[in-house]
Amino acid sequence: MADSRGSRARPQPARHRDPPAHRLPGDRSVNAAANRSRPHLGAGLPASNQVAFAEVLRFVADLGVDPTRVLTAGTPAWCELPDDHPDKLAAVLAAGVHHALRVDLAQAARAEASRAVSASTDWSRVGRPRPDSYIERISA
Numbered sequence: 705m706a707d708s709r710g711s712r713a714r715p716q717p718a719r720h721r722d723p724p725a726h727r728l729p730g731d732r733s734v735n736a737a738a739n740r741s742r743p744h745l746g747a748g749l750p751a752s753n754q755v756a757f758a759e760v761l762r763f764v765a766d767l768g769v770d771p772t773r774v775l776t777a778g779t780p781a782w783c784e785l786p787d788d789h790p791d792k793l794a795a796v797l798a799a800g801v802h803h804a805l806r807v808d809l810a811q812a813a814r815a816e817a818s819r820a821v822s823a824s825t826d827w828s829r830v831g832r833p834r835p836d837s838y839i840e841r842i843s844a
Contacts, residue, residue, distance in 0.1 A: 754811060755804050755808050755811065756804075756808065757801075757805045757807075757809075760801055761801055764797045764798070764801050767797065769794045769797050769798065771797070774791060774794045774797075774798045775791055775792075775794075776795060776798075777796050778799075782795050
């Protein structure tokens with residue numbers, strides 16, 4: 705069935721009134737729900753959000769997709785493809801590679817900025833001075 709623009713109508717997902725099983729009633733924290741639903745893989749709590757672009761690229765390449773040679777997801781040409789066309793999925797995988805690269809680069813930039821701030825001054829001297837009532841511990 706086509707709408708006035710000629711594209712196929714897509715079924716709308718059902719809207720549930722009950723919270724999803726992985727969220728507790730009254731829990732408005734998306735991160736809390738995500739952390740409960742993720743398996744703990746030894747990356748600390750909450751599970752690490754670090755993104756490794758090279759691993760994503762390797763995974764997509766192992767599937768036979770070259771992210772530099774596919775349609776861009778969401779473009780008119782992509783929208784015209786049938787949902788079961790392999791190029792449609794390849795474009796979404798390539799978009800995932802692009803997103804992983806952006807996140808990985810942003811993480812590296814934040815880490816570098818953090819190191820620069822850390823090295824910019826002697827932060828132990830910037831903190832609050834100890835009160836007069838402070839008693840220094842002496843190791844025996």
